[in-house]
Every structure is written in C-alpha cells, then in structure tokens.
Amino acid sequence: MSAVAEVVSTQAEAEALERPPLLVIEPLRAFLAEAGFGDGELIWRRIGDGHSNVTYLLELDGRRLVLRRGPRPPLPPTTHDMLREARIQRLLAAAGVPVPQILAVCADETVLGVPFYVMEHLDGVVVTDTIPAALADPAGRRGLAFAAVDALAALHAVDVTAGELAQIGRPDGYLTRQVDRFATLWPTVSRRVLPEVDEVAAWLAAHLPASAGSSVVHGDFRIGNLMLARSAPAAVEAILDWEMATVGDPLADLGYFVATYAEPGAVVTPLELTPVTRGDGFPRRRDLVARYVDRTGADVSALAWYQTLALFKAAVFCEAIHTRWLAGERPGDTFVPTLTAGVPALLAEAQRVRA
Template sequence: MTVTDEDQYLNRLVDEDALRSYLGETLGEAESVSVLRHDEGHSNETLFIEWDDREYVLRRPPAGETADTAHDVLREYRTIDALQETSVPVPETVLACEDESVIGSEFYVMGREAGDVLRDTEPERFATPDHRTAIGEELVDALASIHSVDYEAVGLGDFGRPAGFTERQVDRWQQQLEWAFEVTEAEREVPELDRVGEWLQENVPADHAHTLVHGDYKLDNVLFEPGVPPRLGAIFDWELSTLGDPLTDLGWMLLFWHDPSDPAPPMPELMSTVMAQEGYPTRDELVARYERQTGVEFENRRFYQVLAAYKMAGLGEMFFRRYLEGNSADPLYPKMEKGVPLLAEQTVALIEGERNL
C-alpha cells in the first residue's frame, strides 16, 4: 500500500477535525493533536492519539461491512471498564461514544500503556530462560484471573448466556464462515472446513463451567511492563469477550503457542514461533499451570484446540472477504487465500491424531 492509500484509509476511519472537537469536551482543548493508525492489529482498528503530552488509544471497527457483531467496540469498552477495580490487568478507560456521526462509527478511548507486546521477537531484557519461563507463567496466571472474576459483582451478569455457549460457538463460527464464503468461494474453496465443522458438532462437550471469557486471549494481546522480571501489565482486544466456557480461551491461547516440535505455522504473520526458544514453557506445561491455578481440569482438550483452529479459519476467511471487497488496508488479509486452507489441513490432521496437541 502506498502512503497515499494509507492516508485515504485513515480518512475513512476518522475525521480528525470532528474527533478533535469531540474529545476536547472531555479531555480539554489541546494545542497539538496527532492521530496515527496502528498497523499491527488485524480486526478492530487501533489509532494512537497524541493530545499535547498525553497519549491515548482509540478503538473502532474496520471500514466497510462486517459480519454481525464481530466488531462491537462498545462491548469491548464495557468489559474493560467493568474490570478497572479487579485483579485483571486492563488499560484505564477514558470514554465511549455511541454517536456514529463523529467519526463514522462507534468508538472508545483508553489510556496508552507503556511496555512491550511480544510477537516475532522478544525484548533483550527477557532473553534468558528464567525470564522466558516467567512470560508463560504470567500469561497463564492472567488468564486464570479473568476466569476467576465474579462477573455478577462487577456488573456483567447480563453480559452473555453462558449455558450452551460452546455449542453456540460452533454454530456461530460456521455462520461466520458461510458469510465469508459468499465472496471468497469465487477465488477458491476450502472443503476441509466442512469436515472440521461436522466433527465439532459431533464432539461438543455437553456441559462446561460459566465464567467471563476474553475470546481472543494470546501472547500478542497482552503487554509486559518495562523492566525485569517480566510483569504482565495489560490485556487488550476484548471485542469477543462474553460469559461462556473458560476452556475456549485456553484452547485459543494454545493455538498461538509454538512448541519446538511443531510444523511451520500456516499463518506465520499471526502465529509466532518465538516461544520455541529455550526456557519458554511447552503447551503441556501451560496447561498444567492453568489447572493448578484454577483447579479446573482441561477435559476434551482435542475438541477445544480444534475449535480454536476453526475459529481462526473463520476469522481468516472474513479477513479475506474484506480484502476482496476493498474494505481493509491490512496487508495480512490477502495472505489468507493460502493461509486458511493450510490451517484447515493442519486441523484435519489434529482431528485424526496426526499432530500433537
């Protein structure tokens, strides 16, 4: 994408003059204001705002048509706001705006946190076996803290329908895939996903615990504070949060955790291999720590890891549709033409026991 294209897409995301006028009523007038699009995210759009010497983050849906409620940013805001006084590390909330006339969509603003998000590399200060072990432990412990929240006490008792959540997840992601296929099947088909969907329908657990769930919990959706030892300072990207089955979060986290014996990831832009280095816990070790921290046994592990892959395939196919329709500036999206079929093949191998959990 050229600079001109990037500028044009930013203009589709925000009217800077209108935003400046709106925020001035809450934050106070500023002499210097800048807005920069963050290009590391791949779903809701993230914009960095410099307001004189203060820094904020604005979250809004991507431009163009979206599938159902997949980009409900005010739901994301509600979760973060409800968790402000809990042990769950979240950014400070600032405001939420339902008036789509301001920038063309609903949005919210939160404080910008200092620290590092780990994707394909790690900060030099973390490059020791002990610190790498601590990163995995911090990641699991923060997930356990989400699942231990008294959601009634923080005002989220009506935030979802936890009963039957897992079965509905299978149905929902099948529907998301169908929405994406309306456009993407003209480019290529992914028949393996039909088999995965059928297997999930046949193997969905009959019952599960009811907790707050994040919905997109993985290493690159958390921030580690400056300094050592590693301390997890904030959890981001709550757009899929709801009340449901905590083991869906655990399965999702494991999808994005790379063991040294794993094959090359089908979506390398999303699935880092940084944790294959010495000191990082294995998936089995992460599961064991989660079970100790929560007292919950990870039953039906194969199902939850297959479900996670199916959801990622659904997201990837939605990304690909938005690319084909010209509704995203994200360079990742066209790569889903090959990435989704590769993930589908690996998921079938997981079902058949040809890949390690």
C-alpha cells in the first residue's frame, strides 16, 4: 500500500501508512450506522475547492450527506476546530442564517483521527469558474453578486448582544488582536523572510480605524463559500465554511469579500477563487460596496484598511499551507506550489491597496 493514501478500508490499513489517511471506511460506516444513517455500501467523493479543511460527499442507502473534517495532523493549536464550527452553525441556524443542517458530530478521534461532523447535502451550486445556465445572462450575473452582498448584510444584522452567539468571540479589541495575531504567526509558519510582512503589519497597527461595531464575522466570506439555488433569480441557499467565524467588526468581512472579488483589471492573487466575476455583466467592487452601504448604512471610509488586513491575513494563511507543502505534507497538490510567488503577490497587493 502507498505510504500516502487518502482513503483506506480498515484501521489496520491506516496504521500501516506513514501518514494518516483522510477517511477510514469501516469505522466511519459504524459511526454512521449508529447515528441512524444506514449500514449499506458507503460511496465517497471529495468536493469543494478549500485548501484547509476537507469536505466529502457521502452516499449511503440512497441518502446524500456531507462530511467535513480538518487536514491531516499535526494541526496548529486552535485551528481546524470542527466541534466549534458545528456548534456555530447550529447557533446560526437557530438565528435564521442560511446554513446546512448539522446532522451528527463526532468528537471521537479513533474514528478518523480527528473530530468531524456530518451535515445535510443541499442540491445547489457553488460558483467558481463557471456560471449556472440560469444565471448566465446580465441580470443573472448582477443578481448573483448582489445576492452575495445581501446575504452578508443579513448576516451582519444578526443580534450578537446576548445568548450563545455572543460567546463565540470578543468584539472589544478585535482589530488590534487580528493585526497582532497574524504578525506574530508569520515567523512560526514560514521558512522565508519577506520584508513586506513587517511593513504591512506596521502600517496596519499605525492606522487602526475605530471599530465599525460588532456582528457575526464569517472570516472567509466570498462567492465560492456560498451555495446558490440552481434557478433564477439568484438566491443564497446556504453560507458555507464557518471555520474562522467569530464576533467582531463587520467591515472585516466586507473588506475580505471585496479583496477576493475578481474584476477586470484587478491583480490576480491566490484569493481569486471565483474568476468568473471578471466577465461581462458582473458588478464591480465599488458596486458591491454601494449595495452593502445601501443595505446597512455602514461608514466604509476606512475600507482600504480592511482590504489590506484581508490580504495580509491571507498571505499568512497561504504561507502556512506553503510551508506544509515544503515539509511534504501535501503531496500531489497542484495549487500550493503557486504560493511560492502567490504569497509575495498578496503582500504586494496589500501594499498597493493601502497606498
């Protein structure tokens, strides 16, 4: 058996590998059977474009499920917390936010080696490099982008002043902690010295804006993390990937959304995961910001700072992934080698945006 395998049948096969697999079928089937999903043949397929956590479509006894787990250990502390992510989604569902229903959570690491959760499968579409036929006309393209903005504005309107949602983060000092945390992370996740890291971090710290308030912050809000209805008009069925969710400054989400949104003439960076929005008929970044302001009344005069923060954080995250690849932890990955140049590109764009 290969020293690196994604999926194996038994725990004995998993233990024979140099690096742990991502799925071990027999203990997973036992868990799913005990949870009441059936005990037939388990069919699996990896889905999604994420480069951090891992998502699988499972088919069992005629039912489709989605399993989400962290990457192979070792994992940095406080990251890839599937139990927290599942809990947040349940709280958000109760608050009326469109998220997939969490069906089962497994904290027992003897099943897959890490905690994971199972959620409902939604028959929608995630837009990356192609557009659903129903949304391919100019009205559909505008509607797609504006539906994303409206979903973000609605998320930021959720009450976080009381209840369990108020406990998922600390809004006071959020921006300062973000800058300090990611500036401190760089030397722990990187094998190289890039002077732009310290330059951008120093600029962010010196130009810290007054916070725009507090809300649920998704942390990775972009079109590629939305499940859209297949039919027109464009509608968001679910917001996906809540790994980095917290309570903090809502403009952190808007800055990230704008920084990840591809438009004609914009610099290509590793954040551009839905390149179709460069095409004709899609709104520009300024149009998305205007729509958000119309929906929320937000003061976006300091938005360039939030965009710079988003690019800086992305550079640190991408560098951590790149370093794991250099260590041989992501063999066969075709995206990560591009981060050799991609991380400096993110830092260069952060310097351009802040100017």
